Amino acid sequence: MSQHFAALPIHKQIVLVTGAGRGLGQHIARAFLAEGARVVVNYLTSADSARALAADNENRAIALQADVTDAGAVQAMLEQACRHFAAPVTTIVNNALPAFSFNGDARPHADVLAWSHLHQQFEGVVRGALNTTQAALPGMRSAGFGRIINVGTNLFQNPVVPYHDYTAAKAALLSLTRTLSHDLGPDGITVNMVSGGLLRTTDASAATPEAVFDLIASSTPLRRVTTPAEFADATLFFASPWSRSVTGQNLVVDGGLVKN
Template sequence: MKLSEQICLITGSSRGLGAAIARAFHREGAQVVLNHVRKESGATAAALAEELGNALVVRADIGDETQVRALFAIAERHYGRPITTIVNNALPAFSFNGPARADLSSITWAAFDSQFHAVRGIINTTQAVLPSFQFLHHGRIINIGSNLFHNPVVPYHDYTAAKAAMLSLTRTMAVELGPSGVTVNIVSGGLLKVTDASEATPEAVWEGVEKATPLRRCISPEEVADVCLFLASEWARGVTGQEIVVDGGLVMR
């Protein structure tokens, strides 16, 4: 299915990487469903929808199955056909704050549980869309990971554990959903310059990452967004169960 024929849901798309992904899909002619959860992010999401001109904004907690199913029903009524592509980008509140992170002596299970909310979201969005994907015999699921569980330059234990779980889930989903014409992949970005989550990153960390990266720079949200476009496009129709790391070459696999 051409990008211009797709209806794409980007979870957590009121700002940062999610907004960059929404802009990229809109640029290629796709219909875009913007999702946010916090009341205070509603104005940002509405401003982005106005910028794009024809985007639908739906407030929903991806960790809540009922809200997710309502989101999909609203989108299908609005566009007259079902969502064809999901980018699971929503990130529970997190700050890449380097030295201020919780270490193993103090981190709580509640911190891990909070980050695994995003994994629950992937299950909820997949289960909500699966009947439509099976009917169409087509679908694209793109999960947003992180290069940190390959190269934990700063050990954010809770965040990286959840992202590693997403990689495993991506692969098992790809195996199960492949016969239905659905591809499932994960895009793992490096430290992105700059998003709300990375604003608290100390300058020394930025400098260290840039020095160790072959491209000698940190990657922008727009560069990650373009890889999501590729995986949703017809060019990637034979690609599933794969992780693409977009970090300027810091992690080579």
């Protein structure tokens, strides 16, 4: 028997963006706010910038601190957001990134790569996404609508710089994206990934040498490096009614460098 679920327009959604106090996450939060959504600006340490963004969007944004690796803290954050907006979170963008610098010279090479490097990334990327998803599921199911958007990377398709730990965690997140989409589809919940390459410029890519930016730009059909704002705009598609029949997919947003 076929089921029909609501496809809420973005301006009727309550969106949690993890790691939205700075960098790419803040661009994503701004993109949703520009479309009229109500937004939970999650942060770990960037309190001032997160609160400033919420203050600039009074009544439509709230800044809430939570470590996404802590299931209890995530649950408390979702409950506080629900009380604040008098409705559950319907949309999640799993953007939070454990401390990481895209500096190829400083990365752990194969001979010194330790499990602790991978464990740190898996904790933040995979466990964080699992915690937010599980905390939001009851509200999404009650609303008959849910959108989970995971932030990935094109490095597992084109490891131009072999960041072993970061790339492995994001690859695992893609697998979780696909399996969750199968599990949650009957509830009217879609799960997708938006994968970027090197972005000009975020806090994480601030250590990237200019020569690398130039190399990436020259290799893309658009001959430029994607900006955080351009990447953020692409996440809106998976939250919008236009993607209501799209789930388990990975959209690469990197100026055409990687063909998915």
